[in-house]
Amino acid sequence: MVLIKTLTDGVNNFCKNDARILKFVRFLKYRFLKFELNLKLATMFEYSKEILTKVSFDKDLFRKELLKAIKWLTADERKLLMIWCFATFHDRYGAVITQAFKQVIR
Numbered sequence: 001m002v003l004i005k006t007l008t009d010g011v012n013n014f015c016k017n018d019a020r021i022l023k024f025v026r027f028l029k030y031r032f033l034k035f036e037l038n039l040k041l042a043t044m045f046e047y048s049k050e051i052l053t054k055v056s057f058d059k060d061l062f063r064k065e066l067l068k069a070i071k072w073l074t075a076d077e078r079k080l081l082m083i084w085c086f087a088t089f090h091d092r093y094g095a096v097i098t099q100a101f102k103q104v105i106r
Contacts, residue, residue, distance in 0.1 A: 070100060078104065
């Protein structure tokens with residue numbers, strides 16, 4: 001964020017009258033912020049998978065963390081998480097996974 005502010009300030013000082021450059025800098029700033037947001041969301045999805053793997057020794061703890069992860073993620077990420085959970089933990093926690101996702105879908 002500091003880099004973007006520095007870049008924007010530098011361009012503003014360099015050519016105050018050129019609207020095209022300022023528009024381009026604003027566009028780059030928007031694209032960078034959008035990329036940064038997507039990176040954080042992807043990180044949350046990966047973090048949720050890591051946590052679920054670590055707590056998979058206890059059924060109640062697994063259910064609790066799965067419900068938390070479902071609340072944090074977007075709809076598309078929830079679908080991916082459901083697929084990953086069934087592929088990874090279906091043999092042990094199939095009923096828990098089904099119940100958790102049914103609660104959220106309602």
